[in-house]
Amino acid sequence: MIHNLPVKTLVHKDLTIEGYSRAAVQTYWRIPELKIGFDLGAQPWSFMGTPTWFVSHTHMDHLVALPVYVARRRMMKMEPPTIYLPEAAVEPVQRILRIYSRIDRGRLPCTLLPIKPGDEIELSREHVVSISATVHTVPSLGFVVWQRRRKLKPEYFGLPGTEIRDLRLSGVEVTSELRLPRVAYLGDSTPEGLDACPAMYEAEVLIMELTFVAPKHRKDKIHKFGHMHLDDLLDRRQRFHNEVVIASHFSTRYHARQVETWIAKALPDRMEGRLQLWL
Ligand SMILES: [Zn+2]
Numbered sequence: 001m002i003h004n005l006p007v008k009t010l011v012h013k014d015l016t017i018e019g020y021s022r023a024a025v026q027t028y029w030r031i032p033e034l035k036i037g038f039d040l041g042a043q044p045w046s047f048m049g050t051p052t053w054f055v056s057h058t059h060m061d062h063l064v065a066l067p068v069y070v071a072r073r074r075m076m077k078m079e080p081p082t083i084y085l086p087e088a089a090v091e092p093v094q095r096i097l098r099i100y101s102r103i104d105r106g107r108l109p110c111t112l113l114p115i116k117p118g119d120e121i122e123l124s125r126e127h128v129v130s131i132s133a134t135v136h137t138v139p140s141l142g143f144v145v146w147q148r149r150r151k152l153k154p155e156y157f158g159l160p161g162t163e164i165r166d167l168r169l170s171g172v173e174v175t176s177e178l179r180l181p182r183v184a185y186l187g188d189s190t191p192e193g194l195d196a197c198p199a200m201y202e203a204e205v206l207i208m209e210l211t212f213v214a215p216k217h218r219k220d221k222i223h224k225f226g227h228m229h230l231d232d233l234l235d236r237r238q239r240f241h242n243e244v245v246i247a248s249h250f251s252t253r254y255h256a257r258q259v260e261t262w263i264a265k266a267l268p269d270r271m272e273g274r275l276q277l278w279l
């Protein structure tokens with residue numbers, strides 16, 4: 001194992017959240033059980049086995065490791081990865097890869113696919129990712145991973161199994177789909193990105209940016225940079241129904257201890273213990 005980049009880990013039920021994020025430095029997350037990752041601002045050696053990535057936007061601290069990741073998978077004889085990007089980014093990123101391929105003298109095999117708000121990407125029979133609009137200084141997206149289950153429709157409750165089977169065989173749709181938002185990833189955004197996608201507040205685990213926390217950094221100014229302030233979280237406190245909220249992407253202007261002090265003042269119980277600071 002090569003330890004070249006910080007990786008924090010949180011296990012929640014059957015899912016593991018791994019990653020790290022600091023504004024203007026690097027952002028990378030993955031959920032090994034779902035075989036997906038969010039953002040490629042850097043690529044820890046241990047993340048290479050994850051074959052599918054969703055990129056929230058094209059700022060360097062969220063994207064610049066894409067060629068490195070593709071090259072490593074090729075070197076290690078892994079399948080070419082699939083990377084979903086905001087529509088406008090696909091063509092320029094293809095060009096970057098072509099140029100890199102030339103100066104590196106190595107092929108960079110991968111599939112780049114465009115995504116936009118409203119899209120849904122099927123990961124498996126069980127899991128689907130929905131794409132939502134976020135608000136930043138470049139085109140940007142948020143993601144919700146849903147778990148799907150088939151559930152018997154209430155009108156068939158209490159029927160014997162053989163009758164349900166006969167109904168199903170005769171072509172009647174006896175079940176409906178039940179969707180559970182498991183993990184949401186906001187990426188870089190003003191609070192509008194949360195408000196535009198109510199599932200962000202309902203997901204079991206929400207990974208969100210909280211770039212600014214200092215009282216002297218005023219939130220109206222912060223919104224112009226496409227970011228979130230601690231005050232925004234406080235304004236919406238009652239809306240967060242998540243079991244875990246991971247706050248991240250803190251500004252490098254802050255020392256870890258300062259962030260902890262401001263959060264302790266504003267949210268002494270850390271949202272009943274649900275709020276985690278990834279510093
Ligand atoms: Zn960022």
Ligand SMILES: [Zn+2]
Binds near residue numbers: 057059188
């Ligand atoms: Zn950004």
